[in-house]
Amino acid sequence: xxxxxxxxxxxxxxxxxxxxxxxxxxxxxxxxxxxxxxxxxxxxxxxxxxxxxxxxxxxxxxxxxxxxxxxxxxxxxxxxxxxxxxxxxxxxxxxxxxxxxxxxxxxxxxxxxxxxxxxxxxxxxxxxxxxxxxxxxxxxxxxxxxx
Amino acid sequence: xxxxxxxxxxxxxxxxxxxxxxxxxxxxxxxxxxxxxxxxxxxxxxxxxxxxxxxxxxxxxxxxxxxxxxxxxxxxxxxxxxxxxxxxxxxxxxxxxxxxxxxxxxxxxxxxxxxxxxxxx
Amino acid sequence: xxxxxxxxxxxxxxxxxxxxxxxxxxxxxxxxxxxxxxxxxxxxxxxxxxxxxxxxxxxxxxxxxxxxxxxxxxxxxxxxxxxxxxxxxxxxxxxxxxxxxxxxxxxxxxxxxxxxxxxxxxxxxxxxxxxxxxxxxxxxxxxxxxxxxxxxxxxxxxxxxxxxxxxxxxxxxxxxxxxxxxxxxxxxxxxxxxxxxxxxxxxxxxxxxxxxxxxxxxxxxxxxxxxxxxxxxxxxxxxxxxxxxxxxxxxxxxxxxxxxxxxxxxxxxxxxxxxxxxxxxxxxxxxxxxxxxxxxxxxxxxxxxxxxxxxxxxxxxxxxxxxxxxxxxxxxxxxxxxxxxxxxxxxx
Numbered sequence: 001x002x003x004x005x006x007x008x009x010x011x012x013x014x015x016x017x018x019x020x021x022x023x024x025x026x027x028x029x030x031x032x033x034x035x036x037x038x039x040x041x042x043x044x045x046x047x048x049x050x051x052x053x054x055x056x057x058x059x060x061x062x063x064x065x066x067x068x069x070x071x072x073x074x075x076x077x078x079x080x081x082x083x084x085x086x087x088x089x090x091x092x093x094x095x096x097x098x099x100x101x102x103x104x105x106x107x108x109x110x111x112x113x114x115x116x117x118x119x120x121x122x123x124x125x126x127x128x129x130x131x132x133x134x135x136x137x138x139x140x141x142x143x144x145x146x147x
Numbered sequence: 148x149x150x151x152x153x154x155x156x157x158x159x160x161x162x163x164x165x166x167x168x169x170x171x172x173x174x175x176x177x178x179x180x181x182x183x184x185x186x187x188x189x190x191x192x193x194x195x196x197x198x199x200x201x202x203x204x205x206x207x208x209x210x211x212x213x214x215x216x217x218x219x220x221x222x223x224x225x226x227x228x229x230x231x232x233x234x235x236x237x238x239x240x241x242x243x244x245x246x247x248x249x250x251x252x253x254x255x256x257x258x259x260x261x262x263x264x265x266x267x268x
Numbered sequence: 269x270x271x272x273x274x275x276x277x278x279x280x281x282x283x284x285x286x287x288x289x290x291x292x293x294x295x296x297x298x299x300x301x302x303x304x305x306x307x308x309x310x311x312x313x314x315x316x317x318x319x320x321x322x323x324x325x326x327x328x329x330x331x332x333x334x335x336x337x338x339x340x341x342x343x344x345x346x347x348x349x350x351x352x353x354x355x356x357x358x359x360x361x362x363x364x365x366x367x368x369x370x371x372x373x374x375x376x377x378x379x380x381x382x383x384x385x386x387x388x389x390x391x392x393x394x395x396x397x398x399x400x401x402x403x404x405x406x407x408x409x410x411x412x413x414x415x416x417x418x419x420x421x422x423x424x425x426x427x428x429x430x431x432x433x434x435x436x437x438x439x440x441x442x443x444x445x446x447x448x449x450x451x452x453x454x455x456x457x458x459x460x461x462x463x464x465x466x467x468x469x470x471x472x473x474x475x476x477x478x479x480x481x482x483x484x485x486x487x488x489x490x491x492x493x494x495x496x497x498x499x500x501x502x503x504x505x506x507x508x509x510x511x512x513x514x515x516x517x518x519x520x521x522x523x524x525x526x527x528x529x530x531x532x533x534x535x536x537x538x539x540x541x542x543x544x545x546x547x548x549x550x551x552x553x554x555x556x557x558x559x560x561x562x563x564x565x566x567x568x569x570x571x572x573x574x575x576x577x578x579x580x581x582x583x584x585x586x587x588x589x590x591x592x593x594x595x596x597x598x599x600x601x602x603x604x605x606x607x608x609x610x611x612x613x614x615x616x
């Protein structure tokens with residue numbers, strides 16, 4: 001009987017909870033995410049045409065510049081404001097990865113430079129590297145077996 | 148400057164972010180899980196040869212989102228594995244993304260040293 | 269054997285109801301822009317208050333609130349035999365360090381956001397039981413310390429779901445005293461308010477897992493305590509001028525009213541929620557305020573004044589708490605809720 005009550009209540013909560021405005025949020029995410037990627041495209045143009053970098057170097061150059069932008073905007077306290085507007089539009093681009101590195105690191109500064117800043121630097125971004133790198137090794141090994 | 152390319156990067160990049168937003172809004176996945184999911188997805192889509200066409204079409208629109216990070220990882224690992232064998236499978240991924248990862252550590256640390264977090268209003 | 273003071277399942281009646289004689293509240297900038305701004309004693313423009321970390325700032329707020337409540341009476345910390353209170357951080361460090369500085373015998377309490385009601389309940393028991401004559405009850409929370417413990421770092425660019433609530437930056441402190449000890453001084457701020465009875469909460473869990481929907485997780489516990497309290501005291505809901513919940517927020521309040529209706533209790537007329545009072549409609553806080561400090565500051569500023577100035581004569585003050593931890597949530601645990609209640613009455 002109690003289990004039934006819990007199920008009913010959870011169903012009621014699910015129905016009545018104020019919903020996030022999915023369509024509006026998607027539009028905002030599209031706008032901001034698209035804009036961040038366009039900035040990346042401009043950086044890429046600069047890398048290829050102005051600096052005459054090779055294809056692989058352009059990729060690295062773009063990543064470094066975008067990470068720099070994301071990290072700095074987080075440091076000066078602007079990225080969280082973009083994020084509260086843009087939802088996934090600011091999470092998914094690599095600038096969001098930089099944001100997830102700087103944000104916990106600066107917040108844990110009072111706990112010192114080793115266990116605070118140093119350790120917390122990867123509290124959110126660590127899993128990304130763990131799963132990204134591990135799966136890339138797996139894929140590389142599979143490529144050897146099934147060429 | 149190639150305006151068509153710029154436009155396409157906007158559309159493709161925005162589109163990938165919309166997928167992320169749909170996941171957040173409809174499945175209650177946390178942003179941390181979204182990041183992990185996207186990078187892993189990027190790796191496997193690249194391995195299946197499905198991500199490369201998107202990069203050719205969208206440029207930065209496909210490489211700047213975290214799926215693009217996964218694309219670089221997988222591309223590097225597969226290429227190096229073919230050239231150097233097992234050793235390449237281990238070194239290739241990080242080699243091709245070394246710039247981004249090093250920048251993230253360096254600029255991340257620098258910003259954490261220089262700035263203090265501010266309370267949200 | 270002395271006769272029990274308990275009536276019914278878990279409601280205690282005080283033989284010589286303790287007096288509420290003073291209170292103090294300190295809040296942050298955002299709360300200071302809310303509708304209750306005029307009622308607070310101190311509004312901080314900078315929520316680090318000159319300290320090197322927010323945890324230190326919260327501790328300073330805790331110490332200052334207790335001292336402020338005492339100074340209104342012309343008392344010092346020596347006048348108290350007991351300090352009861354807590355906060356939201358691990359090992360309730362804010363209250364611990366505040367008690368270190370205050371030097372008052374200290375009973376640290378953790379009951380998440382229902383800490384204020386729990387401390388009033390236990391404080392009243394201690395005084396009515398003649399174990400102490402005067403005690404301070406306090407609870408605190410701070411947006412910036414709670415946010416990083418329970419959610420994301422402040423500078424993370426994420427969007428809150430619409431059911432989220434904002435942790436109140438604030439400390440509320442209330443001074444309780446027995447009749448004799450209070451009248452000895454004669455300068456009390458509140459002259460007519462007694463705590464007459466209280467109901468202990470039970471942990472109720474309806475299986476909500478969404479940590480950004482705390483109001484819905486706590487509402488069943490609140491309903492359970494209201495139902496038991498009314499049954500134990502043989503009272504109807506309209507006996508009280510107000511049934512005040514701690515931090516259910518807009519959505520949690522809606523759920524509570526619904527749950528109570530199912531039990532045949534109509535509270536829609538006299539129910540108010542501190543989480544809905546503390547921020548205004550034009551402040552961007554989604555579903556309202558939350559945190560230990562939420563009910564503590566609203567009680568020690570707004571509610572006690574309304575009682576003293578004869579707007580109300582009886583209220584049921586019931587703070588609600590969500591008893592999970594970030595680790596428990598990650599392990600897939602559901603969110604247990606609790607609600608403790610005390611009755612505050614003005615003499616006629």
